Amino acid sequence: MTATAASTPPEAGTGRMSRREVLQALSGLMVGMFVAILASTVVANALPRIIAELNGSQTVYTWIVTTELLAMTATVPLWGKMADLYSKKLLIQLSLGLFVVGSLIAGLARNVETLLASRIVQGVGAGGMTALALIVMAAMIPPRELGRYAGIFGAVFGVGTIAGPLIGGVLVDTSWLGWRWCFLIGVPFSLLSIVLLQRTLHLPVVRRRARIxxxxxxxxxxxxxxxxxxxxxxxxxxxxxxxxxxxxxxxxxxxxxxxxxxxxxxxxxIIPLRIFRSRTVTLTTVASVLVGVALFGGTVFLSQYFQTSLGKSPTVAGLMSLPMILGLLVSSTVAGQLITRFGRWKVYLVAGAAVMTVGMLLLSTIDADTGVPLLSLYMAVLGTGVGMLMQNLVLAAQNDVPAHELGAATSVLTFFRSMGGAIGVSALGAVLANRVTGLMTERLGPAAGATGGGTTEVPDLSALPAPVLAVVQEAYATATSELFLIGAPIALLALVAVLFIREKPLHEVSGDERAEQEAAALTAMH
Structure with a gap:
């Protein structure tokens, strides 16, 4: 199935991309995906420093994270729809360009208003990158082969999510860098991604009248x-x-x-409602929301637990997340390779959701005295479950829809996962703050509870007398463990959802080749 240069646009290339071309293009996609995900999490350990330097209020503290996540989540469906109508290569480079502009403005911001505006621009760019990267993969690679690459991609997504606080902590603790590099660090990588994609990504452009x-x-x-x-x-x-x-x-x-x-x-x-007639798409969407709530809602607050309850520095707190990264990296990659080899995928969804639920339950037992080895084991279990589940939900949905709806289906799953994450972080963050306030009021009196627990800032442990310090550490540990106890039944619901997904053999041809076959079949019918 080859095409000549005369009959296809310059972007098209010839036929299916070779293994080498796919790997070259994926290198650009993975670099872009990593920095887009990193933007959401890298500021976690830097927020107190940023707020202090820019004289921001407590409301700004929350909104530095929320504005980027909100812009990213809200624009994903639009990017996905445009990918079905316009050049995917042009769109992905546009999203990276927006991300670079937002990152530069954020890194050079002199006041909180500029910083918040830049985070919106960053979020729009990151929304395009997270949706389009998966769409481009589906266009290049048959679902049967996609397992191998999707496993690596899932690992990149997970590492970007969990490694953000580690990288942010190191940057904040390094005197000659500082918090501004939490934003600027993504610029050279985004530019590298644009250059790599320009040189290596060759996809046919479907020219048709577009109606957004x-x-x-x-x-x-x-x-x-x-x-x-x-x-x-x-x-x-x-x-x-x-x-x-x-x-x-x-x-x-x-x-x-x-x-x-x-x-x-x-x-x-923007979101074709007919794709929800597919039971697989509907159930993977439900599971994606639940995974977003459980994963983001639970893990975002682990960094605060490390610093507050265990008294670790931002850098050490980041390093303590490595077992989760390792579990996710290994399980995502191995599951992807096994899916490509044997063609079976449902077993990894079920196993991943079950292991994630167990990981949540284990983490619900932590307290201020939990040892690092035991904590590392619990986090590795959670990471292993998420690695098997998260990316393979997208693979299952992509395999079930017609080629011309790949963009919409992929962006729907990405959108709902991000929305679940945003709501999970916000809702569970409020639960955490209220619980800490209640525990501190109970043990230290109303004044202590009012000042210690109702904020999202990490208390200054060095300024607290020993008896108060012990109460604060125990309060944050108890509240964090209860978040995972809330997350466990949410993860269990994700397991129920994936149990009802019907396994369908994986396609042996790429999204672009399927689109050609579907177009030819339609022409033959008329």
Missing amino acids: DWWGALLITAGVSTLLVWSSLAGHRFAWASGWTALMVVGGLVLLALAVWVESRVPEP
Whole structure:
């Protein structure tokens, strides 16, 4: 199935990309994916320093993380839809360019307003990168072969998520670098990714009249943004059960209901509702939301537990996440290789969800005296489960939809996983703050609880007298363990969802080749 230069656009190349060409293109995709994911997590250990230097308020502390995650989540469906209409290569380079601009502005920001604006630009770029990288992979590689590469990609995603606090901690603790490099570190890697993709990525461009559903895009973005803003502010800016909660939740749901109505009536919807007729797509979407809530909601607060309850520095706190990274890296890569070799994939989804649930339950037993070896074992178990599950959910969905809907299906899963993560971080963060406040009030009196637990800042342990220090450490340890106890049934629901997915043999041809076959079949019918 070869094409001549005369009959295809310059980007097309000839036929299926060779193994070497695929690996070269993947190197650019993986570099871009890593820095996009890193942007969401690298600031975790740097936030207190950033807020102090820029004279930011407690609200800004939360929003430095939330604005980037919100922009990334809300724009994923739009990037996915554009990938079905325009040049994937051009779009992925555009998303990387936006990320570079946002990173430069953030790294040079002199006030919190500039920093927050730059985080929105970063988020839009990162949303494009996270959605398009998976779409480009599906276009280049048959699902049967995709397991091998998706395993590596899943490892990159996981390492970027978990290694962010480690890299951020090292940068903050290094006097000649500082917090600004948490943003600037992504710039050279993003530029490298643009150059690599320009030289190595060769995909056919499908030229057709494009009709972007702008109303659908606006309503989806507005609805999701409203719910994410609510979940990030509820619990500390206003009560969970309050007028503001009712207004924002009802408003967000109404906007999303209008979006569904629009999507069901336009010829080119951002999220084609018909893809949910596929049981596999529906169940993998549900599982992706639950994985996002459990994974992001639980692990984001481990760094705070390491620093507050165990008294570790930002750098050491980051190093302590390595067992989880290693578990994720090994399981994701090995599962991908085995899927490619044997063609079976459901067993890894089920095993991954089960192991993730066990990891959550083990971490729900931690306290201020838990030893590092035992903690490392628990984290490795959680990482192993996530590695087998996360990327293979995308593989299952991509294998089940027509080639012309690969972009939409992939972006839907990425979108819902990110949204689950954003809501998980916000909601469980509020639970953590309220629980710490309650525990400290109980043991030290109302004044201590009001000042110690209701914020997202890590207390200055060095300034606390020994008796108070012990109470603070125990309060954060207890609250963190309870987050994992909440995460365990959420992970169990993900296991239930994947149990009902029907295993379908993996396609032997790439997304682009399937698209050609589908187009030829359609022509023959007419």
